[in-house]
Amino acid sequence: MNLQNKVALVTGAASGLGLASCKALAAAGAKVVGFDLEEGKLKEALGDRMMGIAVDVSDEASVKSGVERVVAAHGGVHVAVNCAGILGPGKTISKGQLFSSELWNRVLGVNLTGTFNVIRHAALAMTANEPDETGERGVIINTSSGAAREGQMGQAAYSASKAGVIGMTLPVARDLAEHGIRVVAVAPGLFESGMSAGMPQKVSEGLLEKMLFPRRMGKPDEFAGLVRHIVENAYLNAMTIDIDCGMR
Numbered sequence: 001m002n003l004q005n006k007v008a009l010v011t012g013a014a015s016g017l018g019l020a021s022c023k024a025l026a027a028a029g030a031k032v033v034g035f036d037l038e039e040g041k042l043k044e045a046l047g048d049r050m051m052g053i054a055v056d057v058s059d060e061a062s063v064k065s066g067v068e069r070v071v072a073a074h075g076g077v078h079v080a081v082n083c084a085g086i087l088g089p090g091k092t093i094s095k096g097q098l099f100s101s102e103l104w105n106r107v108l109g110v111n112l113t114g115t116f117n118v119i120r121h122a123a124l125a126m127t128a129n130e131p132d133e134t135g136e137r138g139v140i141i142n143t144s145s146g147a148a149r150e151g152q153m154g155q156a157a158y159s160a161s162k163a164g165v166i167g168m169t170l171p172v173a174r175d176l177a178e179h180g181i182r183v184v185a186v187a188p189g190l191f192e193s194g195m196s197a198g199m200p201q202k203v204s205e206g207l208l209e210k211m212l213f214p215r216r217m218g219k220p221d222e223f224a225g226l227v228r229h230i231v232e233n234a235y236l237n238a239m240t241i242d243i244d245c246g247m248r
């Protein structure tokens with residue numbers, strides 16, 4: 001899909017990979033709308049050229065109203081990039097305490113249900129688009145993680161949520177194919193962002209050692225470049241792309 005004058009919605013837009021995706025899609029000619037929890041942070045991150053809407057992806061009513069506002073402002077939605085996510089670390093059992101059900105539900109609620117909330121409401125809006133010259137109506141990109149397959153200690157909830165994102169990508173792509181909508185997941189390894197900055201240094205150093213070349217964190221622009229490529233390459237569908245520098 002050619003991004004020129006298309007409408008792109010990006011969640012987790014106030015920071016890290018979501019913010020970089022907003023900038024890359026805008027640079028490719030899209031009208032970008034960012035969703036994140038706080039309008040103030042969105043404004044600070046996106047500036048005046050991009051619209052920001054306070055949306056909690058784990059709350060379906062909030063997502064529905066956010067997507068409606070995008071359609072009202074720009075006439076439709078062509079691209080949806082799911083970047084909102086939280087880590088919610090904790091061991092299954094620690095010092096005699098269970099991993100809390102509340103934290104489990106929150107991590108799954110944001111990372112997994114939140115992704116599906118955006119998929120459903122964005123896809124419904126996309127079905128109203130006129131197909132473009134390649135027959136496409138929309139592209140949806142989901143952010144999983146290397147932790148989906150190889151989570152670290154303390155990542156039970158996070159890994160489960162991110163494995164769910166990979167799991168849903170194929171069936172959702174099958175569901176939406178008849179509408180000319182593609183669905184692709186991206187599984188990053190370790191990237192510079194608010195999330196990785198919050199990790200204990202020991203954990204991030206341990207992960208860096210597992211990288212091949214270049215042995216460094218990924219840069220948000222490298223993730224965003226892949227997001228742009230997925231939108232522009234009509235033959236990518238129903239799969240998960242690892243962007244992890246060989247980290248295993």
Ligand SMILES: NC(=O)c1ccc[n+]([C@@H]2O[C@H](COP(=O)([O-])OP(=O)(O)OC[C@H]3O[C@@H](n4cnc5c(N)ncnc54)[C@H](O)[C@@H]3O)[C@@H](O)[C@H]2O)c1
Nearest residue numbers: 012015016017036056057084085145188190191193194195
């Ligand atoms: N940084 C990494 O190394 C890495 C690796 C693998 C996967 N990921 C995934 O990439 C995505 C982007 O993360 P990041 O690294 O840019 O982290 P980040 O913390 O810098 O950005 C995440 C953004 O999501 C927002 N957010 C959190 N909960 C939300 C909610 N309920 N509704 C709306 N927005 C919400 C946060 O406010 C924040 O701005 C996440 O899904 C994360 O799990 C990141």
